[in-house]
Amino acid sequence: MNIIDELEWRDAINQQTDAEGLRELTNEKSISLYCGVDPTGDSMHIGHLIPFIMLKRFQLAGHKPVILIGGATGTIGDPSGRQSERSLQTLEQIQANVEALTEQMKKLFITEGDNQIRMVNNYDWTHKINVIEFLRDFGKNFSINVMLAKDVVASRLDSGISFTEFSYQILQSIDYLHLFKHEDVQLQIGGSDQWGNITSGLDLIRRKEGSESKAFGLTIPLMLKADGTKFGKTAGGAVWLDPKKTTPYEFYQFWANTDDRDVVKYLKYFTFLTKEQIDLLAEKVQTEPHKREAQKTLAEEMTRFVHGEEMLEQAKRITAALFSGDIKELTVDEIEQGFKEMPTFEAAKETKNIVDWLVDVGIEPSKRQAREDIINGAISVNGERMQDLAYEVSEGDAIGGKFIIIRKGKKNYSLVKIV
Template sequence: MNIMDELEWRDAINQQTDAEGLRDLTNQKAISLYCGVDPTGDSMHIGHLIPFMVLKRFQLAGHRPVILIGGATGTIGDPSGRQSERSLQTLEEVQANVDALTEQMKKLFIIEGDNQIRMVNNYDWTHKINVIEFLRDYGKNFTVNSMLAKDVVASRLESGISFTEFSYQILQSLDYLHLFQHEDVQLQIGGSDQWGNITSGLDLIRKREGSEAKAFGLTIPLMLKADGTKFGKSAGGAIWLDPKKTTPFEFYQFWANTDDRDVVKHLKYFTFLTKEQIDDLADKVQTEPHKREAQKKLAEEMTRFVHGEELLEQAKRITAALFSGDIKSLTADEIEQGFKDMPTFEATQESKNIVDWLVDLGIEPSKRQAREDITKGAISMNGERVSDVGLEVTVAQAIGGRFIIIRKGKKNYSLVKML
């Protein structure tokens, strides 16, 4: 299957500058292509993954991807998708983010072999250009009228846009020209909001290299959930690839909780499962939705891809323990992940009667209520029901010497940290 056929089946193409020409080119030879990300933070989130998963598909099809980290463009700021000027970061902040994203990209995409992904930083060629060269050699190729016509600029005219952000599309166009000339790159891919920047780059290439230059652009559709909300957000904010920002358990749960209406689309976009495998899971969504096999498979594939087999198994262990109530099977670190968003209390390590302990912490409103709940079997400690109102709570009962999990009723969990 030609890579373009696969992308079409996966509904991963929004716009192309020359669909027939790109198909012919990819049929003829392995091409070099690129996708970029600006270092506005020290981690990507899952929204960033959308175009890079397409880049990975090209890689697996034998093509030669280039990942661009925008050490230069990141100091300016892409106005795409914004209604106001962004705050500029210092060069030191940008470089720290460049380093972090580079390591993240290497972990996700670098493999051994002839089609190994190359990584570049546009600061390497941009910082050598002085302002006179920039205006004469590059700015001269752009008309203000054409720049104003780009959607990203037009949408900002009412609220205002600085010359700094206005010039962003020139810098990104310069990237495509440089990679075309020095890395044999013939295709740029990006999100749907990058169409204007991509076409500007193509215009620059043809003005500098001739109208017959074989260069192409492709964008990936904007991804919305079935309820119309933006993909990639949860109640707690963005879903980050950095496990310190979004734990592997939280990452796994995000995908496992995918709506039935979205799960097949996400399997196509984000996994490398075959058409036959995805069609089989799509059938199960229709015939056995209660088993949520498609969601489980999506969560497994994505967590394995981003965090690896070991952390996937950890996320599955936490999930199984929370479902079964087998809290004692978890380590202290797994408790910290699984109960991160639960109501949290702090207790000293001194021994104390269970009734007094629950009331002092605020888990129970009164001693009478605490005794009643214990007598009725409504209180569990670390997955085991408490029935003795005379029980003494000690640090020895804490998992890993750090945590005690109290469940009140069927669903009300509390995390107690032992100080």
């Protein structure tokens, strides 16, 4: 299957500048293509993953991807998707973000001995251009009328846009021209909001290198959930690739909780499963939705891809322990991940009767209620049902010397930190 045919089957193409031309080119030879990300933060979130997974698909089909880190464009700020000016970061912060994203990209996409995926930083060529060269050699090739008509600029005209952000599309166009000339790149891919920037780059290439230059652009669709809300957002905010921002367990749970209406779409977009495998899972969504096999597969594939096999197994252990209530075997790190968003209390390192302890910690509102819950078997300590009113809670109950897990009823967990 041609790579373009595969992307169409996966519903992963929104717009193309020349669909037939690109199909012919990818049939004829192995091409170089690129996608970029600006270092506006020190981690990508899952929304950033979509175009880069497309790069990986091209690689698996025998093509040669280039990952661009926007060390230069990141100092300016892409106005797309924004209705106000971006606050400029310091050059030191941008460089720290460049280093963090570079390491993240290497971990995700480059294996040892892999020379098919190249990484570049647009600061390396942009910082050499002085203002006169910028205006004469590049600015002269851009029509203000055309630039104003681009969606990303037109949407900002009422609220206002600075010359700095207005110039962003010129800088990105210079990137494409540079990669076309020096890295043999013939295709740029990006999100649907990058269409204006991509076509500006193609215009510059044809003005500078000739109208017959074989260069192409392709964008991916805007990802929305079945309920119309933006993909990749949770009540706690964005789902990050950095395990310090979004733990592997939280990452796993995000995918495991996918709506039945979205899961097949996500399997196509994000995983490298075959059409046959996805079709089988799609059938099970219809015939055995209660088993949630498609969601479990999606969660496993994505957690393995981003965090590795070890972190996937850890996320599955936490999930199984919380479902069964058997949490004694969890490590301190696993408890911190699994109970991160659950009610948290603190208790001193002392021995105290279970009834008094539950009230003092704040889990129970009164001793009467505490006694009633204990007698009725509604209280579990570290997964063990507690019905002994005389039990003495001590530091020895703390898992790893740090945590005691209380479950009240079937699903109401509380994390008690020993301080």
